[in-house]
Amino acid sequence: MTDRNDRWGDLLRRANRGEASAYAQFLTEAAPVIRTVVRGRSGREEGTEDVVQEVLLAIHAKRHTWRDTDPVTPWVYAIARYKTADAFRRDRRSAQQVPIEDLAERLPDEGQVDPTVARDLARLLGQIDERSARIVRAVALDGESAGDVGGRLGMSEGAVRVAYHRALTRLRQLAAADQEKEHVTK
C-alpha cells in the first residue's frame, strides 16, 4: 500500500513536471485499481469502462489539485469514488444511456443515416462549446485524423484526442438529459 503510494507519488511528480513516459506509467498502473474501485462501488460490470475513462479524464484535468507532498493513493481513490457516484446519479436520472459514441462513429456514412439522428446530433453539437463541436465534426463526421485537426486548431494531437473524448462524454450526458425530458413530456 505505502509501496504503491510512494511509487505512484514518484511517477505523478515526474508526470506533473511534463514527463510523458512517467505519466503513461502512472495511468497504466492506476487504471486497473480505478476499475476495481468503480466496479466495487457500482456493483456491476456494465458501463464500468466508461466510468473508468471518465475517472482518467478527471485525473488528467485535475492533476494540479494533487500537492506532491500529500499521499497520492487517497487522491486517486477520492476522484474515482466521486466520479462513480456522479455516473450513478446520472444513470438513475436517465434509465437509458444513449451510445452517442457508437453513433458518431457510424455517422460518416451520411447517406444511410436516419435524418432525425443527424438533426439531433447537430442540435446537441450546438449545445457544446464551439471548439469542441468543431473537433467532433472534424474527427467523427469528416473522418479527419486528430493530428490534422490539431494542426488546424493549433493544438497538440493529444490535446485534440482529450478534447474529443471529453466532448463525446458531454454529448452523451446531453443526450441522456434530452431523453429524460422527452420521457417526462410523454
Add this chain to the structure above:
Amino acid sequence: MKTEDLITSLAADAAPVSGTSLERHAALAVAAGFAVTLALFAAFYGPRPELSAAMSKPVTLAKTLLPLLLGGLAWSIVLRTARPAAPVGAAARLVWIVPAAMAGLLLWALLTTAAGQRLQLFIGHSINVCLPSIMLLSLPILGGLLAVLRQGAPVHPARCGALAGLASAGLATAVYSLFCTEDSPLFYGVWYNLGILLVAGLGALLGRRFLRW
C-alpha cells in the same frame, strides 16, 4: 475508445502543471473581491464616528477581529477541501475558536448586562441594515472564490461552497463592523453570526450547483 488508447492520448498531453496555482489564484480572487467590497463600503457605509476610540475597547474590537479570524481560517480550509482527500490541516481545528469565543462573549454580556437592558441591546436598531449588508459585502468575495474553486476538484461541492461562504462572510463582516455602532455581544454575537450563516447557506447552494466537476 479503448482505455489504453485514452491513456496514450492523455500521456501525449503531459505538460508541466503547477501544484500551487489554486492558492495563487484564490489569493488574487479574494484580493480583487475584497477591493470591490471595500469600494462598496466606502461608497455606501464609511467608518463610524470615532472609530479608533471605539476600537480601544476589547469587546468592540472582537466584533471586527473574530469575523476576520473566521474569514482567514475558512479561506485556508476551503482550499484544502478543493483538493480530493487532502489532509484537513490545523485550521479546521483552530476555526472552532471563533464560535467558542463568540459564545463566551455572548454569555459574558448576558451576565453583565442589567436585565432591563438586555432585550434592547439584543434588538438594537439596525438588524434590517446588518443582515443585508453582510450579504451584499460578501458577494464580491464569494463570487471570486467560487470562480477559482471551479478549477479545483471538491468531492463535497456543497460543503466547499459553504466554506467559501464562511470565508467571504467573515472578511465582509469585519469590514461592515467598522460602520456598525452596535457594540454589545448581545447584538453582534447573534445578528452578525446569523448573517454569516446565511451567506454560508447561499455558498452551499451555489457550490452544489457550480462546483461539480
